[in-house]
Each structure stands twice: as structure tokens, then as C-alpha cells.
Amino acid sequence: MAGKIKVATTSLAGCFGCHMSFLDIDERILALAEIAEFDRSPLTDIKHCSDQVDIGLVEGGLCNAENVHTLREFRESCKILVAVGACAINGGLPAMRNHIPLQECLEESYLDAVGVENPQIPNDVELPLLLNKVHPIHEVVKVDYFLPGCPPSADVFWKFLTDLASGAEPSLPYELVHYD
Amino acid sequence: MPCTPSDMKTVADIVARHDADPTRLVQILRDVQSTFRHIPAAIMDRLAAQLSIDRAQVQAVTEFYTFFSTEPRGRFDILISDSITDHMLGSREIAAYLCERLGVTPGQTRADGQVSVDFTSCTGMCEQGPAGLVNGYALTNLTRDRVERIVELVNDGTPVSQWPREFFVVKDNIHRADLVLGTKLQPGSALRWMFQRGLDSTLDEIAKSGLRGRGGAGFGTAMKWKFCREATGSTERFVVCNADEGEPGTFKDRVLLQSYAHQVFEGMTVCGAVIGARRGYLYLRGEYLYLHEPLNAVLAERRRAGLLGSNIIGRPDFEFDIEVRIGAGAYICGEESALIESMEGKRGVPRNRPPYPVTNGYLDQPTVVNNVETFAAAALIALKGGAWFSAAGTEKSKGTKILSIAGDCARPGIYEYPFGTTMAQILADCGGTGAMGLQIGGPSGIFIGAQEFERVLGFEDLPTGGSFMIFDQRRDVLEIVRNFTHFFAHESCGFCTPCRVGTSLLKNQLDKICAGHGGKADLAELTHISKLVRATSHCGLGQTAANPILSTLERFPEQYEQRLKAISFEPGFDLDGALEVARRMSGRDDAHAHLAQEA
Amino acid sequence: MTEHMLTIDGQRIPFTEGQTIIEAATAAGVYIPHLCHNPEFKPHGSCKLCTVKVNGRNCSACTFPAADGQEVLNNTQELNETRRTITQMLFIEGNHFCPSCEKSGNCQLQAVGYYLNMLDAHFPFFYPSREVDASHHEVMLDRDRCILCELCVRASRDVDGKNVFALSGRGINSHLIVNSTTGKLKDTDISVDDKAVHVCPVGAILIKRKGFEVPIGERIYDGQDIGQVSLEHEMPIVEEAEHGR
Secondary structure: OOOOEEEEEEEOEOOOHHHHHHHOOOOHHHHHHHHEEEOOEOOOOEOOOOOOEEEEEEEOEEEEHHHHHHHHHHHHHEEEEEEEHHHHHHOOHHHHHOOOOHHHHHHHHHHHOOOOOOOOOOOOOOOOOEEEEEEOHHHOOOOOEEEOOOOOOHHHHHHHHHHHHOOOOOOOOHHHOOOO | OOOOHHHHHHHHHHHHHOOOOHHHHHHHHHHHHHHHOOOOHHHHHHHHHHHOOOHHHHHHHHHHOOOOOOOOOOOEEEEEEOOHHHHHOOHHHHHHHHHHHHOOOOOOOOOOOOEEEEEEOOOOOHHHOOOEEEOOEEEOOOOHHHHHHHHHHHHHOOOHHHOOHHHHOOOOOEEEOOHHHHOOOOOOHHHHHHHHHOHHHHHHHHHHHOOEOOOOOOOEHHHHHHHHHHOOOOOOOEEEEEEOOOOOOOOHHHHHHHHOHHHHHHHHHHHHHHHOOOEEEEEEOHHHHHHHHHHHHHHHHHHHOOOOEOOHHHOOOOOEEEEEEEOOOOHHHHOHHHHHHHHOOOOOOOOOOOOOOOOOOHHHOOEEEEEHHHHHHHHHHHHHOHHHHHOOEOOOOEOEEEEEEEEOOOOOEEEEEEOOOEHHHHHHHHOOOOEEEEEEOOOOOEEEEHHHOOOEEOOOOEOOOOEEEEEEOOOOHHHHHHHHHHHHHHHOOOOOHHHHHHHHHHHHHHHHHHOOOOOHHHHHHHHHHHHHHHHHOOOHHHHHHOHHHHHHHHHOHHHHHOOOOOOOOOOOOOOOHHHHHHHHHHOOOOHHHOOOOOO | OOOEEEEEOOEEEEEOOOOEHHHHHHHOOOOOOOOOOOOOOOOOOOOOOOEEEEOOEEEEOOOOEOOOOOEEEOOOHHHHHHHHHHHHHHHHHOOOOHHHOOOOOOOHHHHHHHHOOOOOOOOOOOOOOOOEEOOOOOEEEEHHHOOOOOHHHHHHHHHHOOOOEEEEOOHHHOEEEEOOOOOOHHHOOOOOOOHHHHOOOOOOEEEOOOOOOOOOOOOHHHHOOHHHHHHHHHHHHHHHHHHHO
8 A cells, every 4th residue: 555644642731541542442453553653652652743644643731831832743743633532622621720820729739738848839941831721722723623532432533543544524423422 | 898887877778769679779789889889798688688689689780780890999980981983082092091190900999999990881972082981970072181180180089079060061063953853842742732633643643654763673663652552461551761872883862862851751751642651761871870860850840841740731641750760881781671671670681582572571561662762753753743754764764863973074973864865975964085984883783885885874774773983094994893892792791602602702713813813714713603693692782793793804804814824723812921920930931931822 | 273383394393372492392302402491491592502493584492482384494404503603602611521520421511512413612712710619518509510591590489489599790701699698509598409409401500429420321311312311301391381281
């Protein structure tokens, strides 16, 4: 065949649960490997996308500056960008901090909480700065497809990728649509 | 705020003054607000007890109307009119100057409690702006000199009643009078004619006149009266005059109420006789508080003259009286069923229809709600007959229409025209010949460009409740649209999903495009939301809230396109700004501590 | 007596005098998506999910009276897309985090999203700050999830006779309030058996210590879509009301 579909994945402000669920496609991963190869991904430990990736799967929302850079690199490199899971789609559980001002979050975590020793706000330049609010990825880049669920089931990944590979417009039947 | 026994006595007096009538809750809260500068929680409890209503109702009404607050406003509470025509007269600069000189932040009461400044929706002084309100009373022609004097008066604590009268002068500025403004009505003459002619034939004359509602919707007046008159199973009927003239750019009702109040009240009385009502109400927008006393004086005069009360013009079978009720800052109350809700002491949320107010209106009784101008015209028709009125106008739009003209023209003010008059004619008369575009019918109406100035005034072409705003080449179409779109988001009552959420989405999306963060997809998105809000909203507010966007997108697409970036997507929020708190707290300002808005 | 008749998507639907379009549809086994409507209560018409086209014009099926000869469009792509957008609006104006919500799987907002194949919320999120009221020992009020349908308001007023709830504020700042001096549920006479506690279509009003009792897979909308569930539950109510007419 002319070449396999290149798939990249990443996790931003997420829990890797979506990646775990993806791996739940179990032995179907062999069939997938026939048509797809993995580019940048925690699964391959490749750190940056190669030039033209066909499909980029993004787990997690945006909670800090590094998430934004990673997401933008993904958008740049991937022909099709997919928001995977509740966090990428609506901020998910990390976004539950959104009704608490960031200042209060940081003070509570690093200055005022019981048991904090040597209270100080971390300021190493290696540490990404937190955004005021956690955002879903569609608020910062254009997103082509959404796979809801916390996590989306393995069947969702399978249905979506096989639809795309076969040239069909991906769609999820009623049973596969879940927000939890 | 803890309330003292003397505060509670004050509250009890206010309640007593309003006969402990729960339908007068908005009136009572107005008095509480003006006395205590806010509605303290303890007073909410007290009001609920004294009026035998839920505490939640008192809170809900308090939190609905913008003239009420739960935190104290200044002893001098100044509101600056935020209509686009005020902007064009420099209101934003005046407000900034006022805040600077007073040392206040808009929306926040000064630490000493002396003064607060904020913005408010159009106060209806469009041709004599920049305008505002101080403790509810209309201020006109705000100049920097006036601001200087206001600052002194505020800091000296001079009561508003002792401020120079010229600050509060509201002129009529009538430049063209026709049937309604040009016919002198001797108080009582229409009533006498009506009884001579008979009630049925008076209704026939109204029908023959072809008079349609002047608020904008244009429902046949005679038809409405007839439906109400024929409504069955009722104990009482009501006449309500909708003087909640909130459509930005409209101020003709202000002039009618200021200088033609007899005519308006006579029209209401005619209606009362025809439909068999004994009570009438005039719902006056809060911004026109300055008219309250003069209107009550006219009512008293009419009672003395035997034109109101019992035994009207010597007819023992005819009893009718009118009461003025005042709103508290809610555009939605111009919608007739929301107005009725407000009159009943509730939040101004439009009802489901059917049933209509003609069968189930105020207190669930048959009610006619008509615009001020409709009643003013009806009085004259009762006097002069239907043919007199229908001789003017067009086939589908009989008679004349009073316009409030403001914006870029030499002679802004009040103009009464027969329906069928062209825009070009109107512009020539008011000195607005340099116009690039017109907003007809206010933000909820339509924006037309110069190539459409041969179009005519009328229900079949360009209907308007009276608002007529002129914009010349200097004006930025998108700024105008942004002003209107913010207005609707602010005034949405929040009842239905598409309007509650959609007007906020429209506001945000338009701001994004205007701030230069939009791409082509954002424009498509703006159109998509607009159409949905228009198609699915509960009432006229939501159904028209996207009109400014849709009518300018159709006529001035280039104005939008030139704001767009050649990008596929950019965030609608300030990315770098979203790191500000973290930067400040960590003391960082290195390259990694920043984000570019564009990828 | 001639039978009254309208059509929905071309299907002839009988109705009785005084019925709304949604009542006629429900009685005939036709599902029209809705959230603020519940046939046990006075029609409200605020969520606009039941928007149908009646003779070409958009109407709320839950408040609009059925009339002879009406041609109603309901299950069309255009209307379902509109409904999906309205559902997305409800998601972004509140804080709906399904994975951590006790109501997940039994939530009508979520189920309507599933029914309409809503895969994302499309719009930027508002993430409003809303107050959670955990003061009552048995009933929990999480305003983050409130969709302002006023079912609790109606239930408390019309069935319980208590007026515990009301809507306050205006526009996008509209919010549910509690009728007590403190504004807290603990200071009302609400009881866990009240109708108001059981009508919330979402997870805004919950009974404490009941969360996540039903395992995933056995929850209301795990097996059946909201169309089926809704008809099953609401048909008998509409039929009973019809007999009482």
C-alpha cells in the first residue's frame, strides 16, 4: 500500500485514561497496525510530530502554557485533529477549579494549606505557568472531530479510526455516545 | 446592613402608602431603593411579611430590575445613557471625565458612599444628549462644564432638588407636526363626541381609521378593543397604556406625555368606555420619573374637570380612573405581557401566548395594552372620525407616525409624517443628507444603507415604533452593531434558552471579531447563532436581537470581512492575559511565561 | 362528533380540544424532545427544545394548542440540529461535568444530548460561578447543573404548596433561589418526599447519600434512549389528563 495512516496522540491536562481506553481495543491493535503507524505519542515516546501526521488524537484540556504550545504543534502537524474525552471537549474534571480564582488555588496549594513547609509559589522557568482557567481545546485551535466519554470506550476509537481509514465520514451510533 | 427600628418604621410607611398591595411591589421597591440606596436583606424579609408574599419574590424582583441593587449605591447615584446616539455625542468621554473627577470606578460606589456612576440603557434623551440620570431624574446636555458643576454639587452634598433647573430641562423639539401633534384637543371633547355618537359607532370609527398599534407590532387597534370587549367570563377589564418607551433611539412618547398628556389620557378613557373598563394604568418607564408628578397633576386636573372618576361628563353610568405605575429599568417590560407581569409585582418575563392579554391580561382579566401614541391618536379619531385619520397614509398603513430622529443630522427631534413618506424626504427635512445608513425601528428594527433611501415609512415597508437613527460616513457600522448587541444581551430577561444564552454568545462572538481575533469561520458562526436566536426565541426581544447583525451582514459584508484575519482559528479570550495571575504570583516574566495570541 | 386531527411529519395524529401539540404527540406515541416540560405540570415553554414547525412557523410544542389541520414538522434534520445547538447552549452556560455527577446516566439533559448525537458543546464555555447549597441534611442543591427549567419551582408551588424555589436575576445571570431569609435550603420546610425534590431533570437537586447507587449499565438511559423512556412514562399521564378533560 501507498503508506500507512500516521497517527499521533498526546495528553494535555488529562489523566491518560483515554490512552488506556484506546489500548483496550486489545487484539484489534494488530489490525490497526496494518493500516496505521504511530507518530508522536506517549506510546512510542516520540517527542515531536513528524511533518505530516494524518490524525492527531488529543486527550486532556489546557491548564497551562505548555499545553497550549503542545496543542498548537499538534494542530500544525496534523491534518485531522481530534478532541478525545471529556477534558479535551469541556475541560473535564480539571476545569472544576474554574470557579475558584487561580490566586486562591495557588495560595491554598503552596502557601496557606495545613502542612505546607517553606511556603512559596514555584517559580522555576522549567515549570509551565498555569492559565487562569482550564479550557477545552476547541477554544484555542480548530478541532475537526470530537470523541466524547470519560473515557471514550475502545469501541469509539475503533469505530472512528476504521471509519476514517475506509474513507467514510466518521459517525458514532447512539450506543457509543457517552459523556461519562 | 442591620436595620434600625426607625428604618422599619420607614418601610412600614412606604408599604402603607401603597396600601400593602403586593401588585405594587415594584413601586414599593422603588421607594425603598431611593430611601436606602439599596434593598437590604432585612428589608426584603420585612416587605415579604407585610405584603404577605414570598421572600423569594421580593428578592427575585429586586434582582431583575437594574434600578434596584442589593449593595448600597451612592447618595448621588448617577447613570449615563449608553445608547449609540449618546456615544456619538461624546457620552463615553463625559462619563470617563466624570468618574475621573469624582474618583469613582464605574459600577462601584465611592468609598465614602457619596456617589456612584454607572451606565444604563438609552434614557430616551437622544436628541439632547449626552444624557443621564441622577437619583432617577433625567439629566440632559451633559458637557464638561456641567460635569464640573455636578462634581462640586456632589462633593458638597447639595440635594438634587437644589441643583440648577437647567440641568433637568427636557425640550420637546417638535419640528414637524401633522394629524396627531397638530390637532388641538379640548380636554373632554372626544369623550362628549363619543357619547353623542355612541360606543359602538366610536369603535366603528376607530376601525374605519385603520389605526394600528404604534409600538411597532402594528396590531389593529379596533380589533384589539373588540376582542377585549367581547371577552367572556371576566369580572373586570383594564386599560393599560404602555409608556415603557425603551427602544433605544425612541423618545416620542416622552414628548406626548410631557405636552399631550390630556390627549393620551383621553384616549385611554375612550378605550375604557368602549371596552367597559373602570381602571386604567399608565406604565411609565423608570427613566421618565421626571414626568411622574406632571402626569399626576394632569390626572388630578381631569378628575376635577369631571373627566375621570365617577360620573364622567355627567354620565352616572361611566366610571373610570387612571393610575401611573413606574418601571425600574427593564427594556423587556415594553413587551405587553412582561409589562403586565411587572404591574403585578413580578419579574418582567413575557408570558406564553395564547392566551393573549385581551382575554387574560392584568390580574388575568381582559386587558387592552396600547402604546402612548395609539391612545393619543384614538382620542382624536373619537373626536374627528375615522375618515379624518385614514385620509393620510397608505393602503396598509393609515394615518401618520411620529418619529424620534436622532444621530447625524442638523435638526434632531420629533417629526410626524404620513405613512408612505420616503426616507430621502425625511432626511432632507431634518438635515441628515450625509447619511450612510439608517437604523429604523431601533436596535430591534433594521439597518438600511443609502441605496435604500427611497423606501417608505409603513408597515408594508419600513415599520418603526418611532426610533430613527441617522449615521453618516464617519461612523463605524460594527461599533453601532456592537452597541446594539450588548444592549440585547443586557436586556434579555433570561426566560428562554436561545435568547438567554444566545444573546451572550452573539455579544462575545462579535467582540471577538471586532477585536481582530476572528477568522472566516467566526463570521459563519456569528451568522449561525444569529439565525438560531431569531428563529427559536420566546418573544420579540430574542426574535429581533440578531437583527442588527443580520441586517448589516447583508448590506455591509465588507465591514465584517475587513476585520477578519487570514487564519483558521484564534482564541476568543486573551491567552497571554490568562497567564497574568501566575506570572505575578511566581514573579516570572521570561519567554516561557508568555503566550502569543496567534499560533 | 368528528375527530380532531393534525399531522406530525405527515403522520395523522388525533387530539382532543384543549391539548397542546406535545400532549397530542405523546398520546399518539410520537416523541418531541423536551426538558422544561413535564406533563404533570403547567406548560412552561422556556427551554425551547420542543421547537416544532407549525404550518411553517416555529412554535413550542409544549405550550402551543393543537388545532385542526395543523401540519407539524418535528423529526427533521433542521429541527434536530437546532435542538442540538440549544442543548449545547445549556451545556456551556452551566458547569456540567458528567463524569463526576451523581445524576449521570439518569440525566435528561445528557440523554437529550445522546439522542441528538451531540458530541461536543461547540461554544466557548462560560464556566459561571454558582453557589452550591449543601446546608440541608437530606437535600442537595448544586446550581452548577441547573438549567432554569423551573420544574422545581412549579412542583413546590403547585403540588407541595410550599414555594421553596424561585428564579431570580435577569438574562444570563438568572439563577435559582431558595425562599428563606438565609437563602439556604436548611431554613425552608422542604422535605425529601416533596415533589420538588424529585422532578429535577438534571443533577441540580439531589437526595443525599443516594449518589451512584445504580451501577453503570443499569441506569435509565444506558439501555433506552430518552424518546422511549419519555413516552413510556408520559403517555399514561397524558391519557389520564385527557379523560379528566
